[in-house]
Amino acid sequence: MHIPSEHVDSDSGRLLGGHCEHCQLSAYPAPPRCPSCLGPLAARPLAAEGKLYSYAMIHAGPRGRRLPYTVGYVDLPDGTRLFAHVAADDDTHLRTDMPVRLSLHPDGSGYRAIWTPSWPSAPNKEVADA
Amino acid sequence: MRDVVIVGADMTPFGKHLDRSVGALGAEAVLGALKDAGAERSQIDAVYSGNVTGGMLVGQRAVRDLGLGGIPVVNIENACSSSAAALREAYVAVGSGLHNTVVVLGVEKLTALGGGPLPLDDADHEVANGQMMPAIYAMRARRYLSEYGLSPTDLAAVAVKARRHGARNPYAYLRTETTVDDVLASRPIATPLTLFQCCPSGDGAAALVVTAAERAPTFEAPAVRIRASVLHSGEFRTGFRDMTSPDITVHSAQEAYEQAGIGPDDIDVIELHDAFTIAELLYYEALGLAERGRAAALLHSGATTFGGSTVVNPSGGLLAKGHPIGATGAAQAVEIVWQLRDQAEQRQVDGARLGLIHATGGGLSGVDHGACAVHILEAPRKQVARG
Numbered sequence: 246m247h248i249p250s251e252h253v254d255s256d257s258g259r260l261l262g263g264h265c266e267h268c269q270l271s272a273y274p275a276p277p278r279c280p281s282c283l284g285p286l287a288a289r290p291l292a293a294e295g296k297l298y299s300y301a302m303i304h305a306g307p308r309g310r311r312l313p314y315t316v317g318y319v320d321l322p323d324g325t326r327l328f329a330h331v332a333a334d335d336d337t338h339l340r341t342d343m344p345v346r347l348s349l350h351p352d353g354s355g356y357r358a359i360w361t362p363s364w365p366s367a368p369n370k371e372v373a374d375a
Numbered sequence: 376m377r378d379v380v381i382v383g384a385d386m387t388p389f390g391k392h393l394d395r396s397v398g399a400l401g402a403e404a405v406l407g408a409l410k411d412a413g414a415e416r417s418q419i420d421a422v423y424s425g426n427v428t429g430g431m432l433v434g435q436r437a438v439r440d441l442g443l444g445g446i447p448v449v450n451i452e453n454a455c456s457s458s459a460a461a462l463r464e465a466y467v468a469v470g471s472g473l474h475n476t477v478v479v480l481g482v483e484k485l486t487a488l489g490g491g492p493l494p495l496d497d498a499d500h501e502v503a504n505g506q507m508m509p510a511i512y513a514m515r516a517r518r519y520l521s522e523y524g525l526s527p528t529d530l531a532a533v534a535v536k537a538r539r540h541g542a543r544n545p546y547a548y549l550r551t552e553t554t555v556d557d558v559l560a561s562r563p564i565a566t567p568l569t570l571f572q573c574c575p576s577g578d579g580a581a582a583l584v585v586t587a588a589e590r591a592p593t594f595e596a597p598a599v600r601i602r603a604s605v606l607h608s609g610e611f612r613t614g615f616r617d618m619t620s621p622d623i624t625v626h627s628a629q630e631a632y633e634q635a636g637i638g639p640d641d642i643d644v645i646e647l648h649d650a651f652t653i654a655e656l657l658y659y660e661a662l663g664l665a666e667r668g669r670a671a672a673l674l675h676s677g678a679t680t681f682g683g684s685t686v687v688n689p690s691g692g693l694l695a696k697g698h699p700i701g702a703t704g705a706a707q708a709v710e711i712v713w714q715l716r717d718q719a720e721q722r723q724v725d726g727a728r729l730g731l732i733h734a735t736g737g738g739l740s741g742v743d744h745g746a747c748a749v750h751i752l753e754a755p756r757k758q759v760a761r762g
């Protein structure tokens with residue numbers, strides 16, 4: 246998926262989420278204000294590793310998008326949940342709760358983000374997303 | 376709040392109505408409901424119309440040619456819960472005494488969009504990156520299957536039941552039965568969901584006449600009482616969410632049971648929002664019919680088909696009857712009204728006294744669903760023969 250460059254911390258190369266110090270709440274992408282206390286959110290780099298909560302390979306998708314592609318939700322150690330594109334030619338190699346790792350590739354004005362299973366046995370090939 | 380009843384119900388068959396406008400479809404359902412009630416147009420104080428994709432003034436377009444004007448006509452968009460939300464507005468208006476008798480309409484013409492998955496708001500981060508409703512349900516399914524050690528055949532069994540029920544319903548879009556093998560062999564949409572596990576969309580309309588219980592004797596049809604009427608929005612969460620427990624349905628159903636003073640065991644018949652096979656299993660649990668993880672066992676036991684303790688989706692549900700989104704909630708209510716009046720013919724649930732309606736949907740990242748409506752309806756009191 247496409248990530249605008251302002252969502253990436255140039256020092257660490259990690260995604261930038263929004264964090265509320267008061268509520269200990271993080272979110273990506275950062276909402277305009279904390280949904281819990283309505284206070285401001287500070288930008289904070291997010292972990293690049295997480296667990297794949299669930300996933301689905303989409304075979305019939307929105308017009309203009311290359312098929313199939315695999316989406317999922319990744320849970321980070323700090324509790325943030327991300328909508329993710331997952332590298333998978335064949336989703337039978339994926340499992341719920343498997344560890345996944347983010348890779349960001351420069352792409353036009355921003356980055357292309359894809360989460361890859363980090364099991365040694367899992368295939369490491371990436372699918373191009375539209 | 377005074378007691379509120381439904382005294383008129385009708386719908387068009389669901390399916391492709393290529394030659395009919397959204398207004399014409401709506402008018403047919405409203406006229407049918409007025410006739411069913413034996414209601415004069417002069418008795419109608421307001422119209423609440425649910426629709427999603429039809430554009431401006433759908434309610435007015437439907438009732439203009441019926442000579443209903445000079446009254447409030449309110450157009451309501453709440454995704455898949457649009458006409459269920461309209462029913463709730465009717466309940467509030469009549470129950471509060473603001474109006475005496477009102478019409479509820481749900482109407483949708485999805486063939487006008489040219490088919491395929493429904494377009495969502497692409498300003499939404501997930502939608503802009505390829506999220507779609509079938510994928511959301513597929514992720515719920517994947518997680519549910521893996522947490523409870525189930526397989527896609529358990530999902531397919533939901534579609535088989537839905538199509539078996541739909542085959543008995545002249546108002547259903549899909550009226551042929553299917554098998555587990557055929558469901559699993561239909562083309563993949565978002566794994567593990569295949570085509571036969573996704574509801575067809577289509578066109579259609581459904582309408583109700585809602586009035587105060589004290590006025591029911593002025594109408595011809597037996598009065599079905601609204602025992603509970605609940606509408607909730609989804610709650611935003613940025614972190615972990617258990618996708619196997621649809622929280623908006625859990626808290627809506629809880630409030631509905633409290634309002635009615637009953638529990639899930641008291642319900643005889645349910646029309647629930649089975650937009651995809653997995654939805655029916657998750658909603659068994661969210662509505663309190665089964666413990667967590669036990670929904671597939673409940674389905675396989677036969678408890679939710681004809682002859683079972685709580686018949687779910689006798690109409691065939693969204694999976695067989697179809698899902699013209701704005702019409703769905705009102706059509707669920709029409710089916711339950713017919714069931715409670717003992718008028719559902721080949722798909723009648725014997726002795727149904729209490730029925731529940733559940734309409735939820737709307738894709739919005741960070742919430743379970745955008746909206747959820749739950750209603751509980753009670754059968755008319757039996758006429759006592761006077762000697």
Ligand SMILES: [Zn+2]
Binds near residue numbers: 267279281283
């Ligand atoms: Zn906060």
